[in-house]
Amino acid sequence: MYRYDEFDQQAVDERVAQFRGQVGRRLKGELTEDQFKPLRLMNGLYLQLHAYMLRVAIPYGTLSPRQMHMLAHIARKYDKGYGHFTTRQNIQYNWPRLVDTPDILADLATVEMHGIQTSGNCIRNVTSDPFAGVAAGEVEDPRPWCEIIRQWSTFHPEFSYLPRKFKIAVTGSEHDRAAIKLHDIGIRVVRNAEGETGFEFWVGGGMGRTPIIAKKIKDFVPKADLLDYATACLRVYNELGRRDNIYKARIKILVHEMGLEKYSALVDAEFARSRGTVKLPDAEIARIQAYFAPPAYEALPATSTGFEAHKFEDKGFRAFVRTNVHAHKVPGYAIVSVSLKAPGIAPGDASADQMDAVADIAERYSLDELRVTHEQNLVLPNVKLDDLYTVWQQLSAAGLASANIGLISDIICCPGLDYCDLANARSISIADELQQRFADLERQYAIGNLKIKMSGCINACGHHHVGHIGILGVDKHGKEFYQLQLGGSGAEDASIGQVTGTGFPPERIVGAVETVIGTYLSLRHGDAETFLDCYRRVGLAPFKAALYEAR
Amino acid sequence: MKLVKNASLIADGRKASVVENDWTLVDDDAELPEGKAVVVSLARFRAERDKLVGRNAPLGLRLKSNEAPASVADDLDRIALVALEFPIFRDGRGYSHAVQLRQRFGFDGEVRAVGDVLWDQIPHMIRCGIDSFEVGDDFPLAAFDEAATVFTRHYQPDTTGRPTINELRHG
Ligand code: HEM
Numbered sequence: 001m002y003r004y005d006e007f008d009q010q011a012v013d014e015r016v017a018q019f020r021g022q023v024g025r026r027l028k029g030e031l032t033e034d035q036f037k038p039l040r041l042m043n044g045l046y047l048q049l050h051a052y053m054l055r056v057a058i059p060y061g062t063l064s065p066r067q068m069h070m071l072a073h074i075a076r077k078y079d080k081g082y083g084h085f086t087t088r089q090n091i092q093y094n095w096p097r098l099v100d101t102p103d104i105l106a107d108l109a110t111v112e113m114h115g116i117q118t119s120g121n122c123i124r125n126v127t128s129d130p131f132a133g134v135a136a137g138e139v140e141d142p143r144p145w146c147e148i149i150r151q152w153s154t155f156h157p158e159f160s161y162l163p164r165k166f167k168i169a170v171t172g173s174e175h176d177r178a179a180i181k182l183h184d185i186g187i188r189v190v191r192n193a194e195g196e197t198g199f200e201f202w203v204g205g206g207m208g209r210t211p212i213i214a215k216k217i218k219d220f221v222p223k224a225d226l227l228d229y230a231t232a233c234l235r236v237y238n239e240l241g242r243r244d245n246i247y248k249a250r251i252k253i254l255v256h257e258m259g260l261e262k263y264s265a266l267v268d269a270e271f272a273r274s275r276g277t278v279k280l281p282d283a284e285i286a287r288i289q290a291y292f293a294p295p296a297y298e299a300l301p302a303t304s305t306g307f308e309a310h311k312f313e314d315k316g317f318r319a320f321v322r323t324n325v326h327a328h329k330v331p332g333y334a335i336v337s338v339s340l341k342a343p344g345i346a347p348g349d350a351s352a353d354q355m356d357a358v359a360d361i362a363e364r365y366s367l368d369e370l371r372v373t374h375e376q377n378l379v380l381p382n383v384k385l386d387d388l389y390t391v392w393q394q395l396s397a398a399g400l401a402s403a404n405i406g407l408i409s410d411i412i413c414c415p416g417l418d419y420c421d422l423a424n425a426r427s428i429s430i431a432d433e434l435q436q437r438f439a440d441l442e443r444q445y446a447i448g449n450l451k452i453k454m455s456g457c458i459n460a461c462g463h464h465h466v467g468h469i470g471i472l473g474v475d476k477h478g479k480e481f482y483q484l485q486l487g488g489s490g491a492e493d494a495s496i497g498q499v500t501g502t503g504f505p506p507e508r509i510v511g512a513v514e515t516v517i518g519t520y521l522s523l524r525h526g527d528a529e530t531f532l533d534c535y536r537r538v539g540l541a542p543f544k545a546a547l548y549e550a551r
Numbered sequence: 552m553k554l555v556k557n558a559s560l561i562a563d564g565r566k567a568s569v570v571e572n573d574w575t576l577v578d579d580d581a582e583l584p585e586g587k588a589v590v591v592s593l594a595r596f597r598a599e600r601d602k603l604v605g606r607n608a609p610l611g612l613r614l615k616s617n618e619a620p621a622s623v624a625d626d627l628d629r630i631a632l633v634a635l636e637f638p639i640f641r642d643g644r645g646y647s648h649a650v651q652l653r654q655r656f657g658f659d660g661e662v663r664a665v666g667d668v669l670w671d672q673i674p675h676m677i678r679c680g681i682d683s684f685e686v687g688d689d690f691p692l693a694a695f696d697e698a699a700t701v702f703t704r705h706y707q708p709d710t711t712g713r714p715t716i717n718e719l720r721h722g
């Protein structure tokens with residue numbers, strides 16, 4: 001993992017001091033709320049329905065047990081004992097007091113964390129593959145590049161008042177677990193014929209009210225040009241992106257309206273002029289990569305008899321392994337997903353005790369590392385097969401062993417009307433009902449891989465556009481309604497879901513999902529055909545018929 | 552309104568100071584004052600370019616946030632001051648325009664921020680090459696003191712020429 005040097009620490013400490021001054025001026029009335037807003041947003045502080053909300057960055061989703069303990073401490077000391085892991089590798093606290101926020105940020109700074117640029121019209125927290133560095137078949141660990149981007153984008157003088165927020169995601173794998181095609185800039189680490197590392201650049205993806213899949217703008221940007229090319233992309237956007245209408249201000253609209261070719265030509269011209277300005281010395285790349293060198297793995301056999309025996313004897317453990325344990329690139333190790341989708345708990349929520357528990361487990365059994373995913377779960381990236389059973393038992397004791405990763409009850413869901421002042425409808429309660437309706441594990445297995453994603457309004461914080469089944473809360477004459485979308489995907493085969501038709505009232509939306517599932521089960525070509533594959537084969541029509549014609 | 556100059560703020564650690572504004576902003580339909588340094592809009596500059604550059608007094612140009620300096624690139628060596636308008640602090644085009652003036656066109660005249668100039672935006676403005684600020688009479692000069700000290704180091708190269716963190720790391 002990356003560790004701050006004196007410069008990184010100084011920057012974060014100075015930011016805390018600056019924010020303390022800003023909060024002080026706000027409390028004294030020297031700053032209006034309108035003037036304070038962009039400043040607090042750039043430190044992750046939102047004003048929500050009931051209170052302030054603080055968003056803390058977990059850059060590219062990697063954190064140490066020590067950092068997780070601090071997140072628990074903050075939940076306990078300044079909040080109501082829990083936090084919410086979001087779809088952007090951040091954690092949100094729902095109840096901090098404004099006067100406490102400088103202290104919270106100061107506490108975070110002691111473990112090299114912050115809320116910098118987790119909101120506002122700036123370059124946001126860079127996100128990545130939660131399996132980075134441990135997935136088999138990866139070109140290269142993307143996190144050193146994420147850290148390089150994190151530093152370059154921090155307090156960027158030119159790009160802090162962009163037309164709109166700007167999100168960058170980086171992956172090093174063919175299989176996209178970072179949804180790069182739904183980001184303002186998506187980057188895939190690639191290798192060219194000469195064996196050199198470089199970057200495939202995608203631009204103009206995003207969700208919100210106009211979901212658009214990113215377009216490929218460059219096949220190969222050499223390492224040394226990474227930041228100059230990104231600068232050129234941003235400079236053109238900062239100058240030409242629309243500022244007349246907040247809903248048309250994202251780069252996706254600029255690229256869409258102008259056309260990729262024209263945008264790309266402007267970027268190339270700017271790049272040609274400014275290339276070499278942002279120096280990225282090889283020594284700096286090497287310095288950062290050294291922090292991400294693989295940990296000291298033991299030489300282990302590829303199988304473990306203890307592990308096999310436990311799987312044979314214990315049904316619960318077997319179920320956990322089936323969904324939550326994934327192949328690791330090193331023999332004898334596994335990647336363990338920790339589901340934050342237990343029944344009755346808002347997706348992505350974890351209590352302070354759970355954070356402490358998972359931090360302890362990571363310290364003892366996962367080589368001191370944890371990850372958070374954009375699907376609102378946690379990951380223990382380095383668990384020995386021999387330790388899996390113990391880890392499972394300890395997770396179970398902490399209420400963290402839900403065996404449902406990738407299944408229908410592993411729902412992504414935004415806070416919705418329970419917290420958010422932009423919401424049209426509740427989302428947490430619908431997620432809860434869905435989990436209850438599909439609680440039976442055998443039934444979940446029968447349905448197979450299925451991603452339900454739900455947002456309480458068109459802003460799409462819950463990624464509903466790219467859910468295999470997407471649910472969107474809308475307001476119809478002052479009443480909550482839910483629209484269904486089918487066939488979306490946020491992975492390498494990215495697609496935007498199609499709306500089925502008229503929405504459903506709260507008491508019928510879960511039934512509608514059940515109808516969709518029933519239709520899929522009756523249409524699929526054998527058990528191996530996933531919902532998404534089946535949908536892509538048969539299209540919307542049979543689902544539409546089942547949903548609306550029977551009425 | 553007062554004018555705060557800041558040119559040497561980074562270079563020798565001096566604090567910003569309030570200075571006399573030697574420039575007259577001339578409306579598009581007003582007479583040009585004889586022998587005085589004037590600032591005109593881009594529209595007027597376009598309409599009366601030859602007359603303006605032929606005057607025997609310094610010439611300044613005021614650009615709206617949607618008017619890129621590239622549109623006057625060929626005339627920048629005849630211009631002594633570019634005033635960049637920030638109609639609202641959220642409109643960040645002026646930052647890119649200031650960077651372009653300094654880096655792309657090598658403009659070494661005065662770059663002035665006018666409009667919605669606020670305390671917390673000043674550090675970024677300085678780093679993008681803006682060296683004077685038109686602010687309200689009650690605008691606290693403490694903002695400029697803070698701008699000089701708030702961040703000791705920075706990651707990105709900027710127009711101040713101070714070494715970046717990477718340069719400090721690797722000599
Ligand atoms: C109360 C808190 C929140 C507010 C006010 C809020 C506001 C917004 C708004 C206005 C947008 C649309 C931006 C645009 O299209 O330009 C948006 C998008 C988004 N937000 Fe939130 N959000 C909140 C909480 C969350 C949470 C909890 C998550 C994660 C679970 C999240 C993740 C996202 C994502 C992934 C997008 C889509 C990005 C895209 O359009 O490409 N937000 N949010």
Ligand code: SF4
Binds near residue numbers: 457460
């Ligand atoms: S999708 Fe809408 S309701 Fe949900 S968190 Fe985002 S802004 Fe709020």
